[in-house]
Amino acid sequence: xxxxxxxxxxxxxxxxxxxxxxxxxxxxxxxxxxxxxxxxxxxxxxxxxxxxxxxxxxxxxxxxxxxxxxxxxxxxxxxxxxxxxxxxxxxxxxxxxxxxxxxxxxxxxxxxxxxxxxxxxxxxxxxxxxxxxxxxxxxxxxxxxxxxxxxxxxxxxxxxxxxxxxxxxxxxxxxxxxxxxxxxxxxxxxxxxxxxxxxxxxxxxxxxxxxxxxxxxxxxxxxxxxxxxxxxxxxxxxxxxxxxxxxxxxxxxxxxxxxxxxxxxxxxxxxxxxxxxxxxxxxxxxxxxxxxxxxxxxxxxxxxxxxxxxxxxxxxxxxxxxxxxxxxxxxxxxxxxxxxxxxxxxxxxxxxxxxxxxxxxxxxxxxxxxxxxxxxxxxxxxxxxxxxxxxxxxxxxxxxxxxxxxxx
Amino acid sequence: xxxxxxxxxxxxxxxxxxxxxxxxxxxxxxxxxxxxxxxxxxxxxxxxxxxxxxxxxxxxxxxxxxxxxxxxxxxxxxxxxxxxxxxxxxxxxxxxxxxxxxxxxxxxxxxxxxxxxxxxxxxxxxxxxxxxxxxxxxxxxxxxxxxxxxxxxxxxxxxxxxxxxxxxxxxxxxxxxxxxxxxxxxxxxxxxxxxxxxxxxxxxxxxxxxxxxxxxxxxxxxxxxxxxxxxxxxxxxxxxxxxxxxxxxxxxxxxxxxxxxxxxxxxxxxxxxxxxxxxxxxxxxxxxxxxxxx
Numbered sequence: 001x002x003x004x005x006x007x008x009x010x011x012x013x014x015x016x017x018x019x020x021x022x023x024x025x026x027x028x029x030x031x032x033x034x035x036x037x038x039x040x041x042x043x044x045x046x047x048x049x050x051x052x053x054x055x056x057x058x059x060x061x062x063x064x065x066x067x068x069x070x071x072x073x074x075x076x077x078x079x080x081x082x083x084x085x086x087x088x089x090x091x092x093x094x095x096x097x098x099x100x101x102x103x104x105x106x107x108x109x110x111x112x113x114x115x116x117x118x119x120x121x122x123x124x125x126x127x128x129x130x131x132x133x134x135x136x137x138x139x140x141x142x143x144x145x146x147x148x149x150x151x152x153x154x155x156x157x158x159x160x161x162x163x164x165x166x167x168x169x170x171x172x173x174x175x176x177x178x179x180x181x182x183x184x185x186x187x188x189x190x191x192x193x194x195x196x197x198x199x200x201x202x203x204x205x206x207x208x209x210x211x212x213x214x215x216x217x218x219x220x221x222x223x224x225x226x227x228x229x230x231x232x233x234x235x236x237x238x239x240x241x242x243x244x245x246x247x248x249x250x251x252x253x254x255x256x257x258x259x260x261x262x263x264x265x266x267x268x269x270x271x272x273x274x275x276x277x278x279x280x281x282x283x284x285x286x287x288x289x290x291x292x293x294x295x296x297x298x299x300x301x302x303x304x305x306x307x308x309x310x311x312x313x314x315x316x317x318x319x320x321x322x323x324x325x326x327x328x329x330x331x332x333x334x335x336x337x338x339x340x341x342x343x344x345x346x347x348x349x350x351x352x353x354x355x356x357x358x359x360x361x362x363x364x365x366x367x368x369x370x371x372x373x374x375x376x377x378x379x380x381x382x383x384x385x386x387x388x389x390x391x392x393x394x395x396x397x398x399x400x401x402x403x404x405x406x407x408x
Numbered sequence: 409x410x411x412x413x414x415x416x417x418x419x420x421x422x423x424x425x426x427x428x429x430x431x432x433x434x435x436x437x438x439x440x441x442x443x444x445x446x447x448x449x450x451x452x453x454x455x456x457x458x459x460x461x462x463x464x465x466x467x468x469x470x471x472x473x474x475x476x477x478x479x480x481x482x483x484x485x486x487x488x489x490x491x492x493x494x495x496x497x498x499x500x501x502x503x504x505x506x507x508x509x510x511x512x513x514x515x516x517x518x519x520x521x522x523x524x525x526x527x528x529x530x531x532x533x534x535x536x537x538x539x540x541x542x543x544x545x546x547x548x549x550x551x552x553x554x555x556x557x558x559x560x561x562x563x564x565x566x567x568x569x570x571x572x573x574x575x576x577x578x579x580x581x582x583x584x585x586x587x588x589x590x591x592x593x594x595x596x597x598x599x600x601x602x603x604x605x606x607x608x609x610x611x612x613x614x615x616x617x618x619x620x621x622x623x624x625x626x627x628x629x630x631x632x633x634x635x636x637x638x639x640x641x642x643x644x645x646x647x648x649x650x651x652x653x654x655x656x657x658x659x660x661x662x663x664x665x666x667x668x669x670x671x672x673x674x675x676x677x678x679x680x681x682x683x684x685x686x687x688x689x690x691x692x693x694x695x696x697x698x699x700x701x702x
Contacts (some may be wrong), residue, residue, distance in 0.1 A: 040517070042626055044525040167417075177673050204673040208630050210426060210621060213419045213546075214665035215672050217412075220544065234527050237622040245538045245548045267529035267622060271536055 019261070030071035031339050033058075033329070034091035034100045034121070036112055041079025046104035046318055050126065052311055053322025054101055058328055060296060060306075061330045066338045070330070081111035088112035092119035098341040099124070099333070101326050104318055105129035106179070113137060122341045126325040127318065129153070129257075130183045131367055138205055138369035142345055144323040144362060146373045151187040151366070153256055153278045153377055158195040160379040160391040161226060161276075162400040165252065167196030172224035172250070174215060174239065176231040178207040184230040200224050211285070212242045226252040237267045244271030244406065251403040252276065259382055260317065265404065273384070274404035279375045280353045281320040281357045282387050283377060285395045290354040296327045300356045317357075321374075324355045328373075358392075367397065411544040412666065418547055420452070420662040424655035425555030429616055430631050431638040431650050432561060433609030439645035440582045440602035443493060443504050447512035448635065449628025453519060455481050455614020456623040463530040463618070471553070472531045474615040481611020486604035492579060493603065495570050519625035527622040535619040554616050561609060562651055569647070578602055582645060589651050642693050649695030658700065 002085075003203040035054055038047030051074060058070050073095050075087035085104065092115055100116070103109055104127030113136055116123055125133065137143050161169070165316045171192055175181035181204075189199060200222045201216045210403050219227060221262070227250040230241045236258035243253065259277025260262045285303055290297035307315045307323075315323075316398075328351055329344075336343035349371065353360040357374055365372035379391035381402060434448045452521075455477050462473040487513065496503050529535075534538060537549040569575040580588040581598045589595050621627060632659075642653025662674040668674055686693065 040520060042525060044520055048524065161605040168694055204670040206673055206676055209672060211419065211423050211662070211665075212672070213548075214662060217415060217544070217666065234622045234624060237527055237529060241535065242548075244536055245550070246546050247540075248536065263528065265532070269536065360610075386448035 009321045030069040031065055031098070031333060032073055032095060032097040033101045033326075034095060034097035035072060035074045036077050036084060036091060036100065036108065037074060037102045038079040038105060038108060039074070039076040043077075043079040043103075043105045043108065046127065047077070047079075047102075047315050049318035050102050050104050050322040053126075053315075053319040053324075054326045056307065056310060056319075057296075057323045057326035057330065061327065063228075065330045065333045066336070067227040068339070073097060077108045077111075079105070079108070079266035081107055084108040085115060088115035092116065093119055097121055098339060099329060099344070101126065101322065101329065103127065104322075106132055109133050110136070112339070122345050124325045124329050126321040130179065133299055134365065134367050134369045138367065141370060142341070143369070144329075144345075144348055144371040144373070145365070145369050146360075147321055148280060148375055148377050149365065149367060149369075149372075150184050151191065152375050154184070154187045154191040154367075156190040156377045156379055156391055157228075157254060157276070157278055158197065161252070161254070161401075162195040162197070164390065164399075165225065169225040170200045170223070171197040171199055171226045171228060172201035172203070172219045172222060173199065173228045173230060174203050174205055174212075174219070176205055176207045176235050178232070180232050181205075181207070181230045187345070188228060188230060197226070204214075205231065205235065205239075207232070209235070209238070212239060213246065216242060216246045216248055217357070219250065220246070226250065226254055228254045230256060231258075233261055233264055237264055240264070240268040240271045240275060244268075247406050248404075252401065253404050257317070260380065262316070262385070263316070265385075270405070274380045274382065274402050276379065276381045276390070276401070278379055279317045280374060280377055281315070281317045282378055282380050282389065283314055284387055284397070285356070285360070285389065287356045287395070288354060293331065293353060295325075296331070297324070297353055297355045303356050320356055323348070324357055324360060324374075327355075328353065328360055371389075413541050415545045416507050416662055416666050418541070418545060419666075420655070420659040422548065422551035422555050423662055424658035425558040426551065426617075426620065427634060427638055427654035427658050428558040428562060428651050429554060429609075429613040431642075431654055432558075432565065432647065433606040434632075434635045435639045435642075435650040436479055436565065436609065436646060437603055437606035438639065439647070440578055441493075441497075441599045442501075443603070443604075444501070444508065445606065446505060446508040446632065447488075447515060448508075448606070448610055449632030450482060450515035450519075450631075451485065451610035451628075452513045452631050453616040453623070453625065453628040454515065455482070455611030455626065456530075456618040456621075457519065457523060457614070458611065459527050459615035459618040463532070464495050464528075469532050470615045470618050471532075475611055477610040477615045478612040478653070481614075482604040482608030484611070485607020486609070489600050489603040490664040497596075497599070505648065512632075515626065516625050523625065527624050527627060529622055530618040531660070532619055536587065550619050554620060557612075557616055560564065560649065561612070565605075565609075565647060574598075574601065609626055612682040617638060634669075636681060640693055641683055641686055644693060646695040649693055 051394045077084035078251045100123045106128045109128040124144045129150050131149045175185045254276040257276045260279040287300040289299045331348035335347040362371040362373045380387040389395050458477045459470040462468040534549040539547045577593045638653040643649030661681050664675040665672040
């Protein structure tokens with residue numbers, strides 16, 4: 001080997017060594033958090049909100065945790081189960097993330113479940129209301145569910161309506177033929193019956209139906225006191241408008257998550273008056289700052305102002321949920337002193353914080369999830385274009401439930 | 409019982425009007441050009457968004473903006489035809505299906521990127537108004553307006569096809585492309601015109617849907633499926649058949665929804681079962697013609 005060849009080989013060895021050292025150092029420098037989110041497709045609204053919340057949490061936290069840079073790795077599930085499988089596989093096998101935040105929609109979470117079972121990263125799920133996830137993986141110690149399940153909605157709704165209207169009221173249920181309606185129906189039946197409601201009608205509607213008149217006509221004949229609409233937002237808009245057009249003779253109209261959404265409120269205009277809904281967060285909720293983490297969890301007004309300043313829009317419940325969930329994960333990583341997912345899981349279980357959506361403390365759910373936080377939902381009512389909060393007591397702004405405007 | 413029958417009839421008629429609007433543009437394009445336009449639902453969606461933004465940003469009622477939306481839709485359809493479909497007219501039919509399907513996907517994703525997946529709706533006062541014929545029989549004003557416009561569109565289209573020079577040329581091309589060409593009719597120009605008209609009807613339908621249905625980037629596909637069912641039922645090259653198909657489907661769906669327990673869940677299934685039966689028994693639909701040269 002000549003001198004030139006020897007020099008070239010030496011240079012190559014040096015550069016390769018540098019590259020390897022650099023890569024190792026970079027790997028040590030950052031802690032990766034994977035975020036499988038629907039950045040496109042039909043769940044894009046969920047994914048965009050979750051990304052806003054996660055981004056803000058990382059920034060407010062200061063971009064570093066346990067002395068190492070936070071590297072957020074987002075993969076677009078495209079609202080497609082097959083793509084979601086690839087997103088999870090990439091994050092867990094190629095990016096080798098130890099922590100996952102997301103997705104929001106249950107089908108995407110269920111699609112990622114097999115890949116997650118193989119890698120067993122610490123998985124924070126700030127969504128997935130359908131208890132399918134609970135049935136399949138609720139007992140897993142590395143799963144942390146930070147959003148109420150469907151039955152939590154009905155526990156809070158039934159209790160609130162019974163407390164305000166008294167027992168023995170007649171209830172009619174409209175549910176969609178998609179996974180959402182069918183999943184919610186048994187819980188609504190159980191918890192409303194448990195709270196003394198008499199179910200006088202259960203009507204199926206096809207998701208995306210252009211005309212709900214036949215169903216509303218059947219409801220009209222049984223004269224219920226309360227109508228409960230177990231449908232998603234698009235069908236919720238249709239139901240709200242057509243119930244109003246029909247001047248349905250039902251005094252109390254109750255939805256699930258949709259009455260809190262700006263798009264539902266804008267699309268339904270005057271027809272929204274009197275609708276009751278559930279959510280984990282609503283602007284107007286007055287929550288105090290956490291004494292230990294006031295920068296991450298300031299009082300709700302301050303956080304709302306910070307969010308609006310950053311994004312020039314009001315947050316929705318997914319923005320807040322993703323923010324709070326990510327902050328809790330980062331605190332746990334900090335408390336664990338680094339990138340050890342088992343230790344982080346232990347720290348996460350110990351965590352007890354006061355947040356904008358209530359107390360952040362993991363415990364078993366009534367359905368069997370080992371690590372469930374935020375089981376209580378806010379029950380609110382649209383009154384004169386704003387939200388009156390009926391439940392829980394700590395956030396209550398009114399003790400009076402209103403009838404739908406055309407039923408008065 | 410009488411009021412129930414009246415209500416079924418009222419709802420079916422009003423729904424028939426909505427279905428006619430959904431299908432008429434698709435029927436025209438297929439009848440003349442033999443192009444199965446899988447992007448038709450997205451044209452309706454863009455029309456709905458145009459009406460929505462006219463309403464939300466400029467305060468223009470969707471019925472007022474409807475002519476402008478239709479003209480824009482027509483121009484868009486013309487450009488689309490000239491820039492893409494015109495080049496593959498002699499290709500196998502599957503190419504057109506793939507092309508229009510791809511265009512539909514592009515338009516849908518474009519809408520998601522530009523306007524997000526959030527639901528929207530125009531909220532003119534008539535969208536929330538109704539008349540009560542009896543205590544139980546309700547007529548929604550918005551749907552009645554849609555029904556009226558469907559009647560106007562169909563009569564206008566039939567009149568144009570029957571009495572105008574271009575309309576007669578369009579019918580000639582529809583009936584026999586080779587003979588029409590020999591008679592000196594510019595077949596490609598007629599194709600472009602028909603496609604533009606079809607898109608104009610689609611966009612106008614979108615303006616009407618803007619106060620009847622939630623507007624989302626994904627609203628087009630269910631409309632397309634319904635429209636296909638209607639034109640197959642009625643006959644793929646017949647405007648009158650399309651109207652009959654629309655009202656037939658509306659009556660079947662409404663009657664099942666009212667009279668069968670959980671019927672609204674069954675209604676579409678039964679209607680599509682009838683569609684399959686129609687394809688088996690009379691593949692050209694109620695008023696369609698067999699063996700047409702195109």
